[in-house]
Each structure stands twice: as structure tokens, then as C-alpha cells.
Amino acid sequence: MPTSHDQKLATDVNGTHVDKGPKLLIIGAGARGNAYARSTSESTNGVVAAVAEPVPYKREALARKYIWPFLGERDGQLFESWEQFLQYEANRRRRAAEGEKVLSGVDGVFVCTLDETHADIITGLSPLGLHVMSEKPLATTLADCLKIYRSLQLQDSGSIFSIGHVLHYSPHNMLLRELLLNKRSIGDIVSVEHTEPVGWWHFSHSYVRGNWRKESSTAPSLLTKSCHDIDFLLWILCSQPGKPGQPPHLPSYVTSMGSLVYFKRSRKPELAGEATNCLSCAAENECIYSAKKIYDAAHVGKGNAGWPVHIVDPEIEDCLRMSGMDSAKNRLMQRLGEDYDESTPQIEIDRRPWFGRCVYECDNDVCDDQVVTISWEDDLPKTEGSTVPSLSRGAKTASFHMVAFTEKQCERRGRIYGTKGEMEYDSKTIRVYDFATSKSEVHHPRQPGGGHGGGDDGLTQQFIKAIEVVENEGMSVQEAQATHIGCSIEEIMRSHAMVFAAEEARKERKVVDFQAWWTLNVGKRLSP
Numbered sequence: 001m002p003t004s005h006d007q008k009l010a011t012d013v014n015g016t017h018v019d020k021g022p023k024l025l026i027i028g029a030g031a032r033g034n035a036y037a038r039s040t041s042e043s044t045n046g047v048v049a050a051v052a053e054p055v056p057y058k059r060e061a062l063a064r065k066y067i068w069p070f071l072g073e074r075d076g077q078l079f080e081s082w083e084q085f086l087q088y089e090a091n092r093r094r095r096a097a098e099g100e101k102v103l104s105g106v107d108g109v110f111v112c113t114l115d116e117t118h119a120d121i122i123t124g125l126s127p128l129g130l131h132v133m134s135e136k137p138l139a140t141t142l143a144d145c146l147k148i149y150r151s152l153q154l155q156d157s158g159s160i161f162s163i164g165h166v167l168h169y170s171p172h173n174m175l176l177r178e179l180l181l182n183k184r185s186i187g188d189i190v191s192v193e194h195t196e197p198v199g200w201w202h203f204s205h206s207y208v209r210g211n212w213r214k215e216s217s218t219a220p221s222l223l224t225k226s227c228h229d230i231d232f233l234l235w236i237l238c239s240q241p242g243k244p245g246q247p248p249h250l251p252s253y254v255t256s257m258g259s260l261v262y263f264k265r266s267r268k269p270e271l272a273g274e275a276t277n278c279l280s281c282a283a284e285n286e287c288i289y290s291a292k293k294i295y296d297a298a299h300v301g302k303g304n305a306g307w308p309v310h311i312v313d314p315e316i317e318d319c320l321r322m323s324g325m326d327s328a329k330n331r332l333m334q335r336l337g338e339d340y341d342e343s344t345p346q347i348e349i350d351r352r353p354w355f356g357r358c359v360y361e362c363d364n365d366v367c368d369d370q371v372v373t374i375s376w377e378d379d380l381p382k383t384e385g386s387t388v389p390s391l392s393r394g395a396k397t398a399s400f401h402m403v404a405f406t407e408k409q410c411e412r413r414g415r416i417y418g419t420k421g422e423m424e425y426d427s428k429t430i431r432v433y434d435f436a437t438s439k440s441e442v443h444h445p446r447q448p449g450g451g452h453g454g455g456d457d458g459l460t461q462q463f464i465k466a467i468e469v470v471e472n473e474g475m476s477v478q479e480a481q482a483t484h485i486g487c488s489i490e491e492i493m494r495s496h497a498m499v500f501a502a503e504e505a506r507k508e509r510k511v512v513d514f515q516a517w518w519t520l521n522v523g524k525r526l527s528p
Contacts, residue, residue: 021045022467028112029053029062036110037066039460046464052079119144123151131160133463137227140219142500160466169458172445186418192398199409208263210353213364221366226402231495233398249393251514252377256506258370268360276361277339289359312355368404372502
């Protein structure tokens with residue numbers, strides 16, 4: 001339930017209203033930063049106390065929505081960068097140590113910047129000992145993931161650390177895991193087929209024209225889009241629920257196939273000719289990927305200037321509200337008309353998205369269709385007196401398919417085959433078929449709204465609850481991490497490592513022995 005304004009407010013030593021719950025800093029006021037700010041304000045006892053964002057409009061827009069209504073305007077709320085916040089916080093702590101009365105600092109931080117910046121931010125803030133929730137992926141390279149891992153180890157587990165794997169926290173997936181692992185509704189898991197349907201125009205927006213289009217400047221789409229899904233598979237297939245201290249059932253092998261199938265010049269319609277921008281293309285009227293159709297006809301023209309349009313221009317929502325439809329459309333067309341040519345410096349091309357660019361003329365190179373196969377072998381120890389492996393540690397396989405060309409948009413679906421039944425899921429329902437009774441039961445998990453089927457709110461609630469029990473109730477960080485976050489930094493590291501191993505398998509066209517790969521690429525690099 002949303003927390004009321006009055007419940008969140010108290011008075012500090014200077015008579016200024018402050019919040020009773022944990023105080024959070026949002027680093028990055030884009031779509032994800034605003035999503036977590038909304039979740040914090042509407043579904044928790046926490047309060048967004050500060051924002052670090054280089055774009056003035058975004059910085060102040062987040063403050064108007066989520067900071068000033070609760071705290072008013074005061075010092076220490078708006079920062080142009082995380083480095084500026086770090087300097088401010090170091091100075092605030094110094095003044096407090098000298099006995100000066102100062103405003104209280106933040107307890108935790110949401111890192112919601114571009115993926116490639118996470119490592120510098122998390123390691124840079126590490127000496128402050130703040131609780132951290134990092135948007136996924138953790139980082140864009142294995143080296144940076146390891147850099148973060150080491151910095152967290154140096155804290156000696158003094159702070160909560162969470163990752164934006166929101167699929168853990170949706171009511172749908174929590175019930176699915178409960179049915180599989182605790183209730184054992186289909187017996188031992190034998191095989192999983194899991195699909196992420198990205199959505200035909202969504203993929204073109206984010207991974208052809210958008211920030212995540214190019215592996216050299218970001219990372220493979222398996223990491224930037226589908227680390228959610230690889231993590232989901234490990235979450236249900238490695239876990240040993242109800243067995244404290246028992247090691248996870250680790251994967252044995254991984255392989256992958258995939259490529260950029262469609263969004264490339266060889267697929268360009270002949271009618272489009274040499275055009276590189278939708279606004280000047282002869283084929284625009286009949287092209288389903290027309291930027292005018294996606295952003296204007298399907299969104300602004302229908303009065304929707306939220307996502308994805310506010311990614312094209314963050315100020316267009318205010319423009320539509322204050323100046324009307326014509327002004328909003330004119331502003332949109334100006335943005336869509338922006339383009340580059342051979343005279344444009346490469347650094348300028350790489351540093352930003354180009355949302356009016358022809359999808360067949362972009363510089364994208366990430367996969368738009370990819371399959372990953374992971375296998376587990378029978379794993380000892382055996383249950384005492386038994387000749388078969390322990391519960392949930394039998395041989396099994398998982399296949400994952402990330403595909404751009406779908407009607408559904410990010411509504412994961414799949415089938416799970418067990419020794420006693422079969423399960424089918426689609427992000428809204430879960431159907432369980434029992435072999436013994438030949439009957440099916442359909443579950444309809446609660447659909448709370450918000451992003452990712454309620455996962456955004458669920459993750460935010462658990463992160464802030466973990467901070468509360470550590471800071472106010474004396475619970476150890478280790479217990480709070482296990483109870484409320486539900487995963488450790490080791491598990492976060494493992495799921496990211498699986499993505500990097502899968503990419504190595506895809507590029508080198510081989511099967512990777514995952515445990516040997518882990519020892520070589522992670523274990524040895526973490527050794528003193």
C-alpha cells in the first residue's frame with residue numbers, strides 16, 4: 001500500500017522535515033531511475049532524498065515528482081554527477097564528525113545510469129558504505145563485474161547489495177518458483193524452455209536505434225536485455241530451497257547460437273534507396289519500422305508522450321501537456337529528423353541514440369535472435385541410503401530463446417517438464433498438468449501493475465525493507481541479504497558469468513565447460 005505523505009515525515013535537529021524511513025539517492029534520472037523513484041514513493045516507507053543527473057531538465061523533473069513534495073527544497077538534493085555527490089557527502093560527514101549540526105545523509109542508492117558506468121560508480125561510492133541497488137546488468141564486461149565484486153568484498157559485507165533482476169520479485173515468478181521448488185508440483189525438473197519475446201518495435205527502439213545497439217559501446221544483447229532471463233533460469237535450477245548451507249547445483253555446460261538476422265543493410269527495401277532517415281524515405285509509408293509510425297502515430301498522436309517517446313525527448317511530456325498536440329508533434333519531428341553522415345565524428349555517432357534513423361542503416365551489431373542451452377549433470381552428495389542424487393540435483397537442461405520479432409513485448413513464456421507433470425507459464429497465468437490425475441490446475445497470480453509484472457515495486461520494497469531491518473532493527477547484513485534480497489553477490493556474479501560464457505560459446509562456436517570456465521576466468525582472477 002502507498003505510504004501517506006505525513007507518515008513519511010519527521011523533523012530533524014534543524015527543524016526541517018525529513019523522512020522516517022530510509023533515505024535514497026537516485027543516480028540517473030532516466031526511465032529506470034524514475035521507475036525506482038516512483039516505486040519508492042508509492043509502495044515503501046522510504047523517501048527519495050537526492051538525485052544525481054547531468055541533464056538539468058531530468059534532474060529537476062525527478063525532484064519535482066519525488067523529492068520536493070516530501071522534503072521541500074533544500075541543500076544536498078540535486079547533484080550534476082555522482083562524483084559531486086561523493087564530494088558533498090564526504091564534506092557532510094567531516095562536518096558532522098567535527099560536531100556541526102548537519103542534515104542527515106542518505107542510507108542507500110539506486111544506480112540507474114548507462115550500463116558501462118556502473119563499475120566506476122559502485123566502486124567509487126564503496127568507501128561510503130551505502131546500501132546499493134544497481135540496475136542490471138551489473139557491468140558490461142567480466143573485468144568490471146569482478147572489479148565490483150572485489151570492492152564489495154572489501155566492505156566485509158557491511159552493506160546490502162541488490163541487482164535489478166526484477167523477475168525475482170513479481171508475484172507470478174514467486175509463485176512459479178514456489179510451485180516448482182517447495183511444492184514440487186511437477187516432481188524433479190527435467191527440462192525448461194524459456195522465451196523472452198522482446199517485441200518487434202521495442203527491439204528497434206532500444207537495440208537498433210537506441211543506446212544498446214552496439215556491442216563495442218555497450219554489450220551484447222544477451223547481457224543488456226536478457227541477463228534477466230539467464231538469471232531467472234539459474235534462480236529456479238541452481239537453488240536448493242529449504243536446505244540452508246547446501247551448495248547450489250551448478251551448471252555443467254553452456255552453448256549458444258545467434259546473430260543479427262534482420263536489422264542490416266542487406267534487408268533494406270529497394271524503394272528506400274539511399275535514404276538514411278525515415279523523414280526523407282520514399283518507403284516510409286509502407287515500412288512497419290517507420291519512426292513516424294512508432295513514435296507519432298502509435299504514441300504522441302494518441303496522447304501518449306511517456307515511454308518510449310520520452311526516451312526520444314525527455315521534455316516532450318511537458319510540451320504536450322502545456323503547449324498541446326501540434327507543439328509536441330513538431331518537437332518530436334525535430335528529434336526524429338536528426339541524422340548523421342560520413343562527415344559526422346564517430347564519437348558523436350556513438351555517444352547517443354538516433355531514433356529517426358532507418359533501421360537498415362544503423363550501426364547496430366547486437367543479436368536480434370539468439371538461443372542459449374545450459375545443462376546440468378547428476379550431482380552428489382546422495383541422500384543417505386539412496387542410490388539417486390539428492391532432491392533437485394538431478395541432470396536437467398534449459399533452453400532460452402531471445403527473439404526480437406514478436407507481438408508480445410517482454411511477456412516471458414515457457415514450459416517446464418518434470419518427472420511428475422508439466423508446467424506452462426506466460427507472465428500472467430501458470431498451468432500445471434499432473435501426470436497421475438491427468439488434470440490441470442491454472443493459477444492466476446496477482447497482477448499488481450507497475451513495471452515487470454509488479455517486479456519493480458517488489459524489488460524496491462525488498463531493498464528498502466532490508467535497509468530498514470539492518471539500520472533500525474539490528475539484523476545482520478548477511479541475514480537481511482538472504483531474507484529480503486533473496487540472492488547473494490556470488491549468485492549475481494554467477495548469473496553474469498553465465499552470460500559471458502554463453503557469448504564465448506556463441507562467438508567461438510563451441511560448448512563451454514562452465515565450471516572449468518569459472519575456475520579460469522573468475523576463480524583465479526579473484527584469488528589473492
